[in-house]
Amino acid sequence: MRSNRTISYSQAIREAFDIALGRDPRVFLIGEGIPDPKGAFGTTLGLQEKYGKNRVMDMPVSEAGMTGVTIGAALGGMRPILTHMRIDFSLISFDQIVNTAAKWYYMFGGKTSVPLVIRMLIGRGWGQGPQHSQSLQALYAHVPGLKVVMPASAYDAKGLLLSAIADPNPVVFIEHRWLHGTTGSVPRGYYTEPIGEAKVVRRGRDITLVASSYMTIECLKTARILEPLGASIEVIDLRTVTPLDYQTILASVQKTGRLIVADGGWRSFGVAAEIMARVSEHRYKMLKEAPRRITLPDLPTPTSWALAKTYYPTRFSIAKEITKMLGWKQIRLKKVMKDLMWHHDRHFDTPDPTFTGPF
Amino acid sequence: MIRERTLKKLYSTMLLIRMAEEAIAAEYPKGEMRCPTHLCVGEEAIAAGVCAHLRRDDIVFSTHRSHGHYLAKGGNLPAMIAELYGKATGCSAGIGGSQHLIDLPVNFWGSAPIVASTIPVAVGAALSVVMKGEKRIVVCFFGDAAVEEGVFFESVNYAVLKKLPVLFVCENNFYSTNTPLVERQPKRAIYQMVKALGVRRSFREDGNDAIAVSNRTRELVRAIRNGGGPAFIECITYRMLEHCGPYPDPKGFRPENEKKYWQRRDPIVRLGIRDEKEIEVLKMSIAKHIAAAFSFAKKSPFPKTTSTHELYAQ
Numbered sequence: 001m002r003s004n005r006t007i008s009y010s011q012a013i014r015e016a017f018d019i020a021l022g023r024d025p026r027v028f029l030i031g032e033g034i035p036d037p038k039g040a041f042g043t044t045l046g047l048q049e050k051y052g053k054n055r056v057m058d059m060p061v062s063e064a065g066m067t068g069v070t071i072g073a074a075l076g077g078m079r080p081i082l083t084h085m086r087i088d089f090s091l092i093s094f095d096q097i098v099n100t101a102a103k104w105y106y107m108f109g110g111k112t113s114v115p116l117v118i119r120m121l122i123g124r125g126w127g128q129g130p131q132h133s134q135s136l137q138a139l140y141a142h143v144p145g146l147k148v149v150m151p152a153s154a155y156d157a158k159g160l161l162l163s164a165i166a167d168p169n170p171v172v173f174i175e176h177r178w179l180h181g182t183t184g185s186v187p188r189g190y191y192t193e194p195i196g197e198a199k200v201v202r203r204g205r206d207i208t209l210v211a212s213s214y215m216t217i218e219c220l221k222t223a224r225i226l227e228p229l230g231a232s233i234e235v236i237d238l239r240t241v242t243p244l245d246y247q248t249i250l251a252s253v254q255k256t257g258r259l260i261v262a263d264g265g266w267r268s269f270g271v272a273a274e275i276m277a278r279v280s281e282h283r284y285k286m287l288k289e290a291p292r293r294i295t296l297p298d299l300p301t302p303t304s305w306a307l308a309k310t311y312y313p314t315r316f317s318i319a320k321e322i323t324k325m326l327g328w329k330q331i332r333l334k335k336v337m338k339d340l341m342w343h344h345d346r347h348f349d350t351p352d353p354t355f356t357g358p359f
Numbered sequence: 360m361i362r363e364r365t366l367k368k369l370y371s372t373m374l375l376i377r378m379a380e381e382a383i384a385a386e387y388p389k390g391e392m393r394c395p396t397h398l399c400v401g402e403e404a405i406a407a408g409v410c411a412h413l414r415r416d417d418i419v420f421s422t423h424r425s426h427g428h429y430l431a432k433g434g435n436l437p438a439m440i441a442e443l444y445g446k447a448t449g450c451s452a453g454i455g456g457s458q459h460l461i462d463l464p465v466n467f468w469g470s471a472p473i474v475a476s477t478i479p480v481a482v483g484a485a486l487s488v489v490m491k492g493e494k495r496i497v498v499c500f501f502g503d504a505a506v507e508e509g510v511f512f513e514s515v516n517y518a519v520l521k522k523l524p525v526l527f528v529c530e531n532n533f534y535s536t537n538t539p540l541v542e543r544q545p546k547r548a549i550y551q552m553v554k555a556l557g558v559r560r561s562f563r564e565d566g567n568d569a570i571a572v573s574n575r576t577r578e579l580v581r582a583i584r585n586g587g588g589p590a591f592i593e594c595i596t597y598r599m600l601e602h603c604g605p606y607p608d609p610k611g612f613r614p615e616n617e618k619k620y621w622q623r624r625d626p627i628v629r630l631g632i633r634d635e636k637e638i639e640v641l642k643m644s645i646a647k648h649i650a651a652a653f654s655f656a657k658k659s660p661f662p663k664t665t666s667t668h669e670l671y672a673q
Contacts, residue, residue: 095473109453
């Protein structure tokens with residue numbers, strides 16, 4: 001029995017934590033600043049008061065060591081959830097994640113596994129700059145033994161987080177800072193969304209547009225804007241990066257014959273490359289056009305807000321890829337240019353008016 | 360002061376490790392154990408001395424040079440040898456080799472070769488012990504180079520902060536592969552550096568004196584079990600063979616007089632047992648056990664092809 005109501009993405013995550021902590025004594029949260037009064041962007045507010053310092057903990061600024069500690073605790077039967085306030089910081093613990101957590105089950109012949117969730121936040125805006133804005137899902141997705149999820153909706157944030165906690169394997173849970181304020185219909189109580197399943201979030205006939213995390217929102221908005229012009233865009237939200245749901249993507253390309261992949265990471269050697277390669281391998285004959293991708297340029301993130309508009313994909317840059325693929329002249333976009341250029345009169349370094357920074 | 364029973368246990372454990380390692384060294388040149396193998400000949404007293412005071416449910420983590428720790432904790436010898444042969448019956452199903460051993464029934468929770476990588480994992484296991492209200496302790500074995508890694512500091516820092524039941528055992532054999540200690544660390548004792556990190560019970564022992572290691576361990580294990588927080592033993596020892604492989608070092612890798620000095624301090628000879636007959640009986644029994652292990656390994660099947668089905672636990 002579920003009753004849905006509208007809550008934010010960050011509230012949905014907090015709810016998942018509250019439910020998990022309440023129903024399973026093995027679960028504990030740990031991270032730098034997790035019990036902080038700001039509650040990690042609202043995702044852990046009040047949880048230490050409710051469950052105590054032994055369930056919701058701060059930690060020394062020792063990312064590598066503490067990742068090893070959570071791995072050991074997971075081997076010992078606990079279900080730790082480690083948070084990195086930025087995915088950038090997780091790199092300090094890359095050895096433990098890749099060499100220890102990802103491989104433990106396999107290299108010991110399946111004798112024991114690591115039920116660990118590592119939560120990582122992608123920063124964007126307010127001049128966070130090169131070391132606070134990276135989107136490293138491709139790095140983690142490349143490593144056999146890890147699961148990598150990137151929910152784009154409040155509903156999926158809660159459901160995938162609860163799935164990740166229940167999963168006996170190490171799961172990298174990637175949240176986007178600009179999704180925290182988005183809202184959606186979320187059931188109360190416990191539910192899970194399956195890891196490894198993409199979702200068609202908008203049906204269409206002309207192009208398969210695969211996206212994830214914040215790019216899913218931008219792609220949906222752009223698809224809606226272009227529809228009156230006669231573009232029928234099918235948007236697929238990946239939800240899980242690995243194990244990737246190729247079947248859903250291939251079935252869509254079978255129908256549309258055209259593929260664009262939007263990924264929040266850098267252009268080269270990324271998630272888009274993998275999907276374009278896989279579709280080319282299996283549906284080459286169905287493709288009417290070469291696949292395209294919408295990504296960041298191969299550059300670290302600049303700090304000045306003036307550079308945000310040329311660095312990040314915009315609705316306009318997404319629309320340009322779509323018009324190129326459909327063989328339209330750009331003049332066709334004239335009627336909807338105001339909506340596509342939404343970023344133009346803004347700083348474009350904050351998600352919406354209520355976000356005033358920092359962090 | 361040491362019990363007769365403990366003396367015998369120390370001796371037989373060291374003999375088992377020595378004879379097993381020498382058997383591996385003898386067979387290795389045949390080219391059927393095809394993985395990097397780091398033998399612990401000369402360092403047996405540490406594994407024996409520490410594990411003599413551990414209960415079956417106490418937990419052990421180790422490194423690439425883990426055969427001694429694995430066996431001293433009661434690890435299955437046939438499964439270890441089969442693992443070296445890459446067989447499906449190996450303790451890690453042929454996927455890990457000598458550098459990734461595991462034996463959960465005796466609580467040898469894993470060994471891994473990335474230097475110092477199992478140290479924070481051991482601390483995490485100790486955290487789970489405390490969270491579950493258990494009375495077990497965790498032992499982590501590592502070498503002198505491991506204390507140079509950042510995660511060593513991070514692990515000790517956290518273990519002290521949370522008063523976790525961990526015994527850190529550093530086997531200081533003065534070399535990291537072929538690089539001597541003096542080129543890697545300044546002139547200060549490792550155990551004193553650890554003491555400065557807040558580990559009150561931090562000691563250094565002659566790692567080739569099984570009784571000294573045993574006595575110190577007994578005292579520290581008791582203190583840890585009584586909630587005294589983590590402890591550290593730096594055990595001074597020497598690796599009699601090369602870093603990786605079945606032979607002594609090539610000439611010139613380490614000074615000859617150094618090797619001779621340590622040969623005279625062989626831990627098994629130093630311990631000695633009066634009863635010659637008892638030793639012979641023991642040796643025969645161990646030899647039989649080892650022969651059976653090799654026979655088992657050689658007869659065992661290889662694993663079939665690996666696939667992504669084995670990548671994730673269900």
